[in-house]
Amino acid sequence: MAFDFSIITGTIVNEYLEKDPLGIYTAIKGAYFLHENGDTVNPNSYFLRFPDKPGMRIIALPAYLGGESNVAGIKWIGSNPENIKQGFPRASAVLILNDYATGYPFACLESSIISATRTAYSAVLAAEYMANMTKKVHKLGFVGNGILAKTIYQAFLALDWQIDEVILYDLDHASSEKLMVAIDKPVKIVGSVDELIKSCDMSVLTTTAPVPYIHDVSLLEHAPIILNVSLRDLAPQLLLASNNVVDDIEHVLQADTAPHLAYKYSKSKGFINGSLSGLMSQQFDLDKSKSSIFSPMGMGILDLALGKYVYDCALRDEKTIEINNFFYELNR
Numbered sequence: 001m002a003f004d005f006s007i008i009t010g011t012i013v014n015e016y017l018e019k020d021p022l023g024i025y026t027a028i029k030g031a032y033f034l035h036e037n038g039d040t041v042n043p044n045s046y047f048l049r050f051p052d053k054p055g056m057r058i059i060a061l062p063a064y065l066g067g068e069s070n071v072a073g074i075k076w077i078g079s080n081p082e083n084i085k086q087g088f089p090r091a092s093a094v095l096i097l098n099d100y101a102t103g104y105p106f107a108c109l110e111s112s113i114i115s116a117t118r119t120a121y122s123a124v125l126a127a128e129y130m131a132n133m134t135k136k137v138h139k140l141g142f143v144g145n146g147i148l149a150k151t152i153y154q155a156f157l158a159l160d161w162q163i164d165e166v167i168l169y170d171l172d173h174a175s176s177e178k179l180m181v182a183i184d185k186p187v188k189i190v191g192s193v194d195e196l197i198k199s200c201d202m203s204v205l206t207t208t209a210p211v212p213y214i215h216d217v218s219l220l221e222h223a224p225i226i227l228n229v230s231l232r233d234l235a236p237q238l239l240l241a242s243n244n245v246v247d248d249i250e251h252v253l254q255a256d257t258a259p260h261l262a263y264k265y266s267k268s269k270g271f272i273n274g275s276l277s278g279l280m281s282q283q284f285d286l287d288k289s290k291s292s293i294f295s296p297m298g299m300g301i302l303d304l305a306l307g308k309y310v311y312d313c314a315l316r317d318e319k320t321i322e323i324n325n326f327f328y329e330l331n332r
Helices: 010-019 021-036 112-130 147-158 173-181 193-199 236-240 258-266 276-280 300-316
Strands: 006-008 046-050 053-065 071-079 091-099 105-110 136-143 162-169 187-189 202-205 225-227 243-246 292-295
Touching: 006 300, 010 105, 010 112, 010 300, 021 112, 021 276, 021 300, 053 300, 071 112, 071 300, 091 112, 091 300, 105 112, 105 300, 112 147, 112 225, 112 243, 112 276, 112 292, 112 300, 136 147, 136 193, 147 162, 147 173, 162 173, 162 193, 173 187, 236 258, 236 292, 243 258, 243 276
Parallel strands: 006 105, 136 162, 136 202, 162 187, 202 225, 225 292, 243 292
Antiparallel strands: 046 053, 053 071, 071 091, 091 105
């Protein structure tokens, strides 16, 4: 029995994630169906918070993914908005992969790009099914213009979406200008969230807002698709007036997410149409006269799906860093 332990750097991780968009898409979609079929374990995320740093958190996402992957593991991801002021990314992460047979860890991967990529492809997968598989959007808006917004935009392009125009808004105008340079479509920066949502047929929310700040239900009169990736931007009334798709119903109803607040406000889960895997398998339909909102809590099984994919590729190509004698004692 082998007890190897490998390190995979961010450079190598990014290399494989850029090579095969369809492979990533397939891995993410497959993980959702495994979850729907009960071949996963995905506990609630654990949030480590700090009394003197209310904006900072470190989150643990343990999970097990069955099927061909058959791997357990945990993502440990830190988020500190103050990092941005110092010129480096808000989020950092590592992913530990554990052998299902023994429970022993066998790899550690730099995971900030895995986390962003799985979030991006999850959002674009939801957009595809909420838009009736058209893969077309006239005006695509991004509220919050950091690395995650850029990654989601790149995922749309990698999966061959037709985008006519991109609309940007961020409290930090410099972030919008920086993202604008990376977009190879007609692009416009607007002065408010309201203006963006009103003008776009699909909007992506990627902020670090701790509480809802979008309250006007009339913003949804044109029945847009909202990818509520940052989870806490929308007031309950907007969700209650819309179709709602989540990654996992019980998983998302925690930590004062927008669906959690809507659940506490309405005292019912009835406003949630179902899960993304349920939508993909045609278990329910969406009312096209209403806006449709996708609110993903972000499941550890998606990190495992991409992490195992990258690990297998790197191992095959001998691009892992092998750590000899990592385990102190292997004889009982």
